[in-house]
Amino acid sequence: MNQPVLGLFKYVDSMVEAAVMLKDTGYTVTVFSPIPLGAELDPIIVRKNYIKYFSLIGGIIGLLFGIILTLGTAAMYVLPRGGLPLWPATPTLLLTYESTILVGVIFTLMGFFVIARLPYYGKKRFYTPKVALDSFGLLVEDIQEDKIEEVEKLLHDYGANEVNRVEQP
């Protein structure tokens, strides 16, 4: 069984240095932060943006939905009005535009939920309220029993204010 270790840092750059060091050694590191960190985390991990595929698929589905809804139902209910053709272009475009955005937004939201694995109310995962305040947390996992103290020392050396052995999730 592995014993995860958490280091709480006050400064981002010291945390990043520690994370790079630990990652190179072969541990799994997870960063917790109270604010979104963009370019600062580039040395640790670079992620691709998968959300855009969800948005694209949602947009296309919305487009098709709008076209089918307006044109299809207009063909089913042939009731002429106002001298317009059965399939007038402008309203179709307008409603398709709206449905594209609506389904696009909903798919983006679903994409976020799927990728970020939220909402999560299940079995307790590691979390400390301090990372929502002012501390940047570095959770180190996959440590062998005999290496724990070494990791703790390393975290201290890189300027962690607090180093805890956290409960096994």
Added chain:
Amino acid sequence: MSGILTKLKDKLQSYRVPGYRTKFEYKWTMVVDLDRCNGCEACVVACYAENNLPVVGKRDCDISRRFSWIRIERYIEGEYPDVKVKFIPIMCQHCDAAPCELGCPVYATYHNQDGLNVQVYNRCVGTFTCATYCTYDVRRFNWFTYKWDSPLEQQLNPDVTVREMGVMEKCTFCIQRIRVAKDTAKDEGRKVTDGDVQTACMQSCPTDAITFGDLNDPNSKVSKLAKSPRRYRLLEELNTDPSVIYLKRVMDEKKGHGSSHG
């Protein structure tokens, strides 16, 4: 490929209203001869009786909530001795390119297969869009639940729906009479002929100013009247393509009196 495209184009074209309106069996049209109209408002009364229109009372009349589907507009020109008074009865014009039909979100108003502009009372949700878009101000709204004092409820026409509160309504060209005429014609296995349908306003007009009939029938009275050089349609420049044709009043310009000479 181009063959398919032409076919598709033809198919779409056939759904365009002007194209497929020509396939209508009937094209109900009303001709109003303004030279004959003397503004007696008998048509208005007849309409009230035929179509179950409520009498709204003084207060609502004051704030322009009269219920008459047909109204006589009076236009007075000139100073006292040289006064010209003109009347024009205005009812729903049953426009072929009606602006009101575009506005309704629920198809409560649309164009039917006889070329009539239709109002379906029980589908109406009362968004007022049709009335706002109407350029002739002919639509009427049921502001309240109107009641007929006893024994007046006995004279309600059973063929016409009594409208609920919150519903828009307008002149229907006496659709119930058209229906009866079509019903009889169908039983006898013929088309509706000229003179089968009389609208309430036409029936009651003492000077025969109003004529109603089928414009598709070249021998009908309206077809002949519609060729008159005095013919015009109300606000024709708006391209609403109305089904009501007015025959202009000819006045003696030199004398300036309201007398008419046909």
Added chain:
Amino acid sequence: MENISYNEVNEDVVRTMTHTTWKYWVALVTCAVMATVLWGGAWAYQIYVGQGVTGLNTPTFWGIYLANFVFWIGISHSGTLLSAILFITATPWRRSIYRSAEAITFFSVLTAALFIFVHMGRPWNFYWTMPYPTTRQLWVNFTSPIMFDVFAISTYMTSSVIFLYFGSIPDLAAVRDRVTGWRKPIYTYLALGWRGTEAEWHWLSKSYTFFAVFIIPLAVSVHSIVSWDFALSMVPGLNKTIFAPYFVVGAIFSGTAAIVTLMVILRKSLKFEKYITMMHFDKLCLLLLVMSLLWSYINVVEVFSDWYANTSVENETLRYRMFMPPHSYMYWLMIITNSIMPLLFIFKKLRTSIFVCVVVSIGINVGMWIERYLIVATTLPRKYLPNMWHGYTPSLIEISITVGSFFFFAMLFLIFVKVWPSVSIYEVKEDIGIPMRKGFKRH
């Protein structure tokens, strides 16, 4: 903002949610009671008796309700502007005010959507306007501008709720950690199990960008569609191509003014002086000045093209609006509040004076309401056939519902500041900067 610590932000925001003075309760109860009586009571009476209780009449079928509808939709554009446009252009000063602006968006769209039902003759049949399969085999008319409205507003409402909620997830997690008692399970549920890992932040910011990109064209289309309710008719004075940009500009104008007013109240009542600084008012007032000039330009263009066309019907509409009391008084008041008063903001001293900000921004909102009112109340009484001309005066019921809508909106906003972090915790922290060993690094 460097002198604020991260902890302080959490404490300040959570304090506004947990510490309630009696003044708040007085305000909330007043708003709730007034909204119920003025809006709910009057509306119930109207539904029971009929639309006849309004001042509407045969040529003027649309009145103050439509004006209110357009006004509230206009207010809603504030949130979109501040959150979305300023987000994708990475403008730092949006951070402490955008959350409340998004709330304004949602609540005003809600109010506006209710006004559609208020103005309907048979509101209990409202679901007939929804395209869904029914056993009656009936359908909706997609050429109707009202149908565009149904689509646009439902899309806008959904998107703005998602936008508001989505941006608040990390803050709800922060609140969840601080609160106790009955609040704890609620916020635990709302926070969706947010932990603040790097992956979560990454996907959050990426998705947020997409929402921002989606919602900007949506907001523009929503108000264009609202303008087409009028502009697609043949009524002289309404059938104009300029209407869509006119409405969009007016919407952003009135929305920003509403933000200024509400920010002053929020700042005073919740003691947010640290976060909502004079700098914010300075920038917002500059924005107001720009929008005012734009609005004045389009207003002049509208009048100018009518005047130049010189048709009898257009001339009559202009004459009725600009020179015939009582509408002429309202028209010129609107010109003063919307075109002339915002010119005060040319001076930096006046831009940073709370008093001037409040007076001018309230003036702008009054002016913008008048604009919407005049659009319906001066065109429909003067349609083509002069025999049917008839003026329009709102009845007491209509005025009561109008006033009630403002209390309703205030009530929603008051509830909002207590249940939701009204200043974005994590973005204010971003504004403070990322803590590095050599001090804060700011974007």
Added chain:
Amino acid sequence: MKNLIVNFIILVIFVVTLGVGYLIADQYIGRAPEQPINFSHKIHAGTNEIPCMYCHIYAERAKVSGAPNVQRCMGCHKIIKTESPEIKKLAGYWERQEPIPWIKVHNLPDHVDFTHKRHIKAGRKCQECHGPVETMDRVTRVASLKMGWCLKCHAKYNVKNGRECWTCHI
């Protein structure tokens, strides 16, 4: 994960309920009020094979089918089965010169302009809408009489102007 499954199941149940509701909303059956006289169509139209239009005389020439007047009932029942308690009730109405207060089973809203005549002339059987009346002791409604139900039939027989609103609503 468990939560997700539970939520998903709830969603599926919701959607299925809506779908089933939509499908069965048309299938409303049942309205069978108790009539003032326990009249049996089974005896009259079934066993004795009296044609429908013998009593409902207006069906082929008017909008309404017409409940037969008391005289028409008495035309037979002066002689037939006069001792039965139900017929005695009928005789009571006849003596008092009162119409029988039948309760309408197939009741349409006022805004529907339905005409029996056109349907009979088009060759429709009474049973197509009213069900097998000749087997019913007490008349029961077998159709929903909703607009979708009407339109289904209009589509089936390809009625001219069958989907026009003003065909039925004026």
